[in-house]
Amino acid sequence: MTPKELKQILQALVEHGVSELTLETPDYKLTVRRGGEVQVVAVPQTVPTPAPVLAPLPQAEAPAPPPPAPVEAPKPPAQDECAGCVEIRAPIVGTFYRAPAPDAPPYVKEGDRVEKGQVLCIIEAMKLMNEIESEVSGIVRKILVQNGEPVEYGQPLFLIQPV
Structure with missing residues (x-):
C-alpha cells in the first residue's frame, strides 16, 4: 500500500464518518480507528516479502479528525x-x-x-x-x-x- 492510497483511505473515513476500518491482504492487516490510531500487523507467508512501512502523515496534509461526539443510548419513548x-x-x-x-x-x-x-x-x-x-x-x-x-x-x- 502506498502512502497516497493510505491517505485516500483516511480521507474517506473522515468524509463518511466511519469510526473503524480493517483491511486484510495476504501481506498485512491494517486496522484504522478514528483518532489517528493505526496498526499494521504482518501475516506469515510462504514467500517472505518485506511488510510495508506506513509512516504517519504530516499534520498539514491530514488533520486529525475531531473526537467522536458522545453517543447517547436511544431513549425508550414515554x-x-x-x-x-x-x-x-x-x-x-x-x-x-x-x-x-x-x-x-x-x-x-x-x-x-x-x-x-x-x-x-x-x-x-x-x-x-x-x-x-x-x-x-x-x-x-x-x-x-x-x-x-x-x-x-x-x-x-x-x-x-x-x-
Missing part, C-alpha cells in the same frame, strides 16, 4: 407520548435520510397516514441506499431521528399508531 404506538427500528447501522434526495420532499411527515410496506426513510450503509418500510398501517406520530444523523442497529426511528 408511554404517554404515544400509547399503543409501534416502534419502527433501524434494521442496520448507517445514516438516516428522510427523503430520496436532498432537494426532494420527505417520504413521510408527522401526522401522515401510512400503509404497511410504504417507504418511510432511507438508511445509507456503505454507499448502499436501503429503503425502510412501515411494518404497520397507521399514522406517523413521531419521527425520532433527524435527517442526516447516524443510526445504530435496533434504534427506534418512528412511532406509528396503528389504525
Whole structure:
C-alpha cells in the first residue's frame, strides 16, 4: 500500500464518518480507528516479502479528525407520548435520510397516514441506499431521528399508531 492510497483511505473515513476500518491482504492487516490510531500487523507467508512501512502523515496534509461526539443510548419513548404506538427500528447501522434526495420532499411527515410496506426513510450503509418500510398501517406520530444523523442497529426511528 502506498502512502497516497493510505491517505485516500483516511480521507474517506473522515468524509463518511466511519469510526473503524480493517483491511486484510495476504501481506498485512491494517486496522484504522478514528483518532489517528493505526496498526499494521504482518501475516506469515510462504514467500517472505518485506511488510510495508506506513509512516504517519504530516499534520498539514491530514488533520486529525475531531473526537467522536458522545453517543447517547436511544431513549425508550414515554408511554404517554404515544400509547399503543409501534416502534419502527433501524434494521442496520448507517445514516438516516428522510427523503430520496436532498432537494426532494420527505417520504413521510408527522401526522401522515401510512400503509404497511410504504417507504418511510432511507438508511445509507456503505454507499448502499436501503429503503425502510412501515411494518404497520397507521399514522406517523413521531419521527425520532433527524435527517442526516447516524443510526445504530435496533434504534427506534418512528412511532406509528396503528389504525
